[in-house]
Amino acid sequence: MNATTDGPLTVLSTTSDRSKSAGMTRGSRGSRILRSLLRAACGTVASVAVLAALGAVYETVAGSTDASIYPPAGRLVDVGGYRMHLDCRGKGSPTVVMDAGLGGSSLDWTLVQADAASTTRVCSYDRAGMGWSDASPLPRTPGHIADELHTLLNNAGVHGPYVLVGHSLAGKNIRMFASTYPDEVAGMVLVDARSEYVDALTPKAEADAFRAALEMQGILYGLARHLGVARALGASLVGAPLVPPAVATEMALLQTRSAAIDETTKEGLARSADDPALTGFSLGSIPLVVIAAGASTAGIPNWANAQNELVALSTQGKLVVAEQSGHAVQLEDPGVVLDAIDDVVSMVRADH
Template sequence: MSVATEDRPFHIAAPATSKTAQPTARDKGSRGLRILLRAAAVSVGAIPVVAALGATYEAISGSQDLSFYPPAGRHVDVGGYRIHLDCRGEGSPTVVMDAGLGGSSLDWNLVRAELTTTTQVCTYDRAGMGWSDESPLPRTPGHIADELHILLLNAGIPGPFVLVGHSLAGKNIRMFAATHPDDVAGMVLVDARSELVDSLTPKAEADAFSTALGMQGGLYGVARHLGVARMFGASLASAPLLSPAEAEEMVLLQTQASAIDETTSEGLARAADDAALANTSLGSRPLVVIAAAASMAEIPNWPAAQHKMAALSTRGRLVVAEHSGHAVQLEDPAIVSKAIDDVVALVRADD
């Protein structure tokens, strides 16, 4: 309506029926420029309206999230705050999965489905992520490992466990093994970050990563507040093997305020326990290290780090996911399921 009203004077100023006042090329250019400028002004003026509509949509829809997206598992108190734990299937050893930076228990949906027919599989949300409460403790791998240990203990889940960690969570489960070795029977590291990569990362690059984390948090917050994350969630997830509903739920969990804060805090503290990790060993526990081919080709020192982690156990081996990017559990879940099955079989054979 406003655009049409704004256009009308231009048509009146140069009637098409006049044979003596035909517009020149310069007149046409000026007229076109004025139309574009006025249209742009109207568009800019509409931004607050669109933003208000988006924020209203998000506020109304967000108030119903717990009804539409209830937690699949249960909440367990770990010392004044609760962690969401979802255990399915039966059998031992229990497989416990920890998602990468910014991820939730939903990250393992495609992998878990293949495993619960043969053993118990537990996924969980780190504090602040998914359906878990925020934690007052620093978000270092060591503190996260201790929270996981308390969670499993308070939930009554018996060990020893086969631990599975993606990306930065690889450090979490390695710290778990370092501090609670008797509770670890085997391990699968999925394109996991290593202290070796951290030690060889130039300071300027590390600083740029920290800056990018803050910027990402700000963008996620705006996208969530304006309803963009909700409206386009499925297309933003970059997880084509998930259903649209699962992809949308994943994005909504990742862009909630507590998850943004947790992701930033974990990312900034990612190297806090590197000195301790450098001296760890898994002895003879079964270990499979899965490396994404894309990471091996694109990230400096990633191949050396993956080989070094495979050598953490005398029964460790490296498997390359040839057709996958970093999120192997979402892009090639079969290779992750197979690795976990192999480790579970070896643990059972040891018993």
Template sequence: MNGQNQNGKVISSKGKGRGCLTWLGRIMLLIIGLSIVGYIYEPIVEAAEMKAYPPPGQMVDVGGYHLHIHCTGTGSPTVVVESGWGDMSASWGWVQPEVAKTTRICTYDRAGMGWSELSPEPRTAREYAKELHTLLVKANEPGPYVLVGHSMGGFTVIVYAHDYPDEVSGLVLVDTQDLPTSNVATYRPAPKPGGTPIPALLARIGLVRLLGGPLGSVENLPDGDKQAYTAFAVAPRSVQTFIDELKGMPEGGAQARAVTSLGSLPIIVLSRGKDQDAKHTAAQTALLQLSTNSQQLFAEQSGHPIHIEQPQDAIAAIVKMVEIVRQAIQK
């Protein structure tokens, strides 16, 4: 069909179609062009940020790839921190310097997060525990360890204490993520890392960096830690690992759920005071059943990231556990 414009000239439907196709073609060319620019620009920015924020600790070969570990302070037992899902060592910027005044403390980055390189293995609690064990041995950081696990990191330290009992002298579970319920029948095994999910692809062309907003409570971190965290959080490697860790979480939770007792190992459960619900409250209380020597503390004014929102409570819980372990050794 044909139509007329305001001047009475006849405009064919074919002409309209060609005009739309022309504009669509221009838009597609613009998108492709911007994507190419982003693909070139992203690694340049990453290299600049790696230079601006070098790893504060050491990079250790754990079998074909390197993990970053940062240890400060002196004394025993050594505190080893396991961060939560998609988190990195820089998020402990308030906690580490204070604990280091009492004893030695090590934070590290899981494979693919922070300064650490990617691992080829599925992202599950048992794999994290194995990698951490190798890292500590290769870094010459002997036990016994007080293991601190935040959120999903609680799964890892529970499994670590079960798999390497002679190396662990105490646990601090910082608002550990809810374990699967006992009636969970099946879970999907974690896949190997990799693939190109859409978020990782968007990060690779710089869109995550461009569109990413403020990172919530991370804004409260000390200068230096905050900038490093923000820079690495939007890197393609971190975005890919974020997805991989999510895929591995059901299996990791099941691995931790299978640990029903750690004997009389000292355990402190540090729970958030805000944003609680009955399910989380019950899950936190249930963690006390892991040991005959357990206690629960609360960070009354904090949400889930206690080590950022109320770091003094995280510090106090860790130092308290260090004192418990030291007193046990003296007896």
């Protein structure tokens, strides 16, 4: 009995010790793995922190010379307590005035302005808060933007008649200009322009997603600028291979200024504010060329129909499809935009 009893007890005791030993071994191995993972994580965090700090220092040092390295190509004009940038080149009438799309600046017309200015006067400008222009206290609706442009041109002594050229969302800006100052507009070119026709058919979920994406873009642009990424990788971030790398970097730096980020967000959120005023407004018989990007007509619902609706705004409306281009036609296929401007300018001169 005792021996039998002692036997099992001995065996149980031996088994328990082995379990404890195995458990301790597994526990030790697990602890080592955990410590290794923690060290790796800490090392990664430390590396990221160091890179972020170096990027911030790089941006601070390099940014201190931006004013001398990247001066405005044109002049700064007071428009009522704040200044806006206007770059006019060439001579002749009518005067072509170009407005960039959402988030863009006067540099968006780099591949167009010089050639267009060989036959007439051509002006590009920066909306308030964009490019070299100061921020504005006014709401960022197409109507207010059109009024600011009118004040800018008047204060700068640049008088009509105007041929207005607008890319993307700026198509609404220049149409509001034509609505408010019809006697000063002689022609128009809409470059893959957004319209109220598309807005009216945009589902709420898609509009909400756009709002969220716009706000997230602002956060990412701010980080890219603060950490020096926009400066270091600017040319590749812009994604416009026809644009010289130095100019593309300058475009990225202008687009990631804090004022530009704020302006872009505000303009994007107010993009439909004046749709009721635009709906049904006719351009009469002024020469009009509507350029539709092939990628947009193929990939965006209702875009092709909307471009045809824009053509119908004038009895002299004409549609041109840039088959091989993405949305930024002026940067991807500038010849199409140049031809359109030349056509409208020629028609305006023939009419006068």
